[in-house]
Amino acid sequence: MILASSILEPNLGLIFWAVVIFAILYFVLTKFAWKPIMDALHEREQSIDDALSLAAKTRQEMTDLKAGNEKLIAEARAERDRVLKEAKEAADAMIAQAKADAQKAGAEEIEKARNAFNQEKINAVASLRKETAKLSIEIAEKVLRNQLADPKAQESLVSSLLADAKLN
């Protein structure tokens, strides 16, 4: 092992070159390799992160949108039901109103007719009574004229009338 010391003894020239070479290697690699590589890796990781978070966000938005749509549909359905119900109610009300109006009008007409009829009846009864009275008087006149043509009959009548008068 004559040369054993030589491998344990650092050579100054080699140290000099190693320092120079390592320094050049460090600066050149840092500027032209590590920096662009690190930047590219960072950028790529950033873009992957962004894409993933965007996907998650989009998924959330889709869910929200779906929920929103469902809500909208439910609202529309409720609105439709409400409108239908209102329309039905309005129609019903209108029908009822019309029915009531018609009934009222009918009743009024009937009442009017009844009143008119009653009036006519009264008038008719009155005129009938008048006619009847007139006719009765005429009949009575004629009867009386015939009966009272002889003086005996006149006397009996007067005496009967007088009898009646006494009875009263």
Added chain:
Amino acid sequence: MYFSNIFAFLFLISSTLFAQEEHTDSTATYDPSIAYSKAEGHGAEEEKFDPGKMMMEHIADEHEWHFATAGHTHYSIPLPCIVWNNGSLKVFSSNRFKDEHHNNTATYEGLKLEEGKIVAEDGSSVFDVSITKNVASLLVSVLLLFVVFFTIAKSYKERTGKAPKGIQSVFEPIIVFIRDEVAKQNIGEKHYRRFTPYLLTVFFFIWFNNMLGLLPGSANVTGNIAITLVLAVIAFFVTNLNGRSTYWGHIFAMPGVPKWLLVLLTPVEIIGIFMKPISLMIRLFANITAGHLILLSLVALIFIFKSFAIAAIAVPFSVFMNLIEVLVAFLQAFIFTVLVSTYIGAAVEEGHHH
């Protein structure tokens, strides 16, 4: 890590056995095609195989990139020598040290190689900043790191926001792991961004160099103490220059500890500041060197016993070891990075729980 430590220990025991074996086997015939040779003089006299020397030569740095020796032919790439000596800068090829037999015994401008080191013949001081095998290997690894990570950075720019593809998808999990599980975990949400580039650089620098070191004929960069020393010193400065009041408070006046105990505790904590990077330096150096030594010793077994039976055992075992070394290469880079991140985490921590 523990595996290779155990194996390193076994190696240390077994290496003494090899030495004894060598003495009894001195009459063995020399096979030039496999033995490690070192020609002397006219190359007629061949030196006996010395496993220790062979391994040390594989682990140590050198001024040329030597791949193999077959017979008298050395397959190597000359590297530039840059030397400051006697007030002048000398730049020349490592081939200048070759003699007519291609051995490194020649002198050039008063300089010569002595056990892999450039020394002046006149004994004057030499400051050697040569592009040695390790420096060349470092440059190769830097080139590789640039190519790989620039390609990845480009595909990030071209495929913004898209899933990773090709080489990008190989490294992305590791980069993200270092960022999230090492930096963010140990330093904390607030400060980790500042230190992530440093931790990534350290991790990939160590890992790539560990892996390159496993290739046959490659340099032992991360198993060199100078390299691990530089990494440890950088880690020391990164940690301590970012130290907050809580960190220094824990060192100089540990909260909740009686005053008299601080006399003992403070020196221990101060030693701790230096022990942390020293442990980083030794851990990486020792693990990688140990791994190389095991592999080399397994190969050396074949040359010592010169037997196919040994080769039949040593080859599968070195394949197994090589696979473990691939794991260790990653593990050591990871451990270094995790430990530095915990040191930085302790330094930048803000004392909210006291």
